Structure formats: structure tokens, C-alpha cells
Amino acid sequence: MNTSAPITITPVLVADLARSLDADGVLADITLLSAEWLPSPPADAYQLRYGLGNEEGDPTFRVRLDRGANQILSIVVERP
16 A cells, blocks of 8 residues: 655645535635645545634634535634
């Protein structure tokens, strides 16, 4: 089993995909803070972390994205 991230995918490309799949616009005006490739399952999944980019006390949005299925699996808001 291959456990390394696809080298042709950048955090910006994954974040752009997540924003395009976000029908509710939750990710529209927040900043990508980090992106992490997740080993399967699903085979091509990512966890993205977004925030307002203002203060440490701001909420964090954790997004699980299945790139292979072009689907957001979940968006969880974490408040400090």
C-alpha cells in the first residue's frame, strides 16, 4: 500500500477544490491554515484547517475532503 501523499497535489489546489465543492459558502471568506494528506480510506483524502486569520481565539474549521470522489466529507467548527 502506498502511504505517501500524491506529489502533484498542492495545498492550494486542494483548498480550491474544497471551496468549489462548498455549496453553503462556509469556506468562502476564511483562510487556509494547513492541509494534510490522510492515508486511506478513502484513497485520496485530505484534512484542511481554516481560520479567520485574526486571533488565536478564533474558531477553527476542520474540513475532511475526499478528492477522488470530489466530495466534502465533513466540516467541523472548533471553538476555543
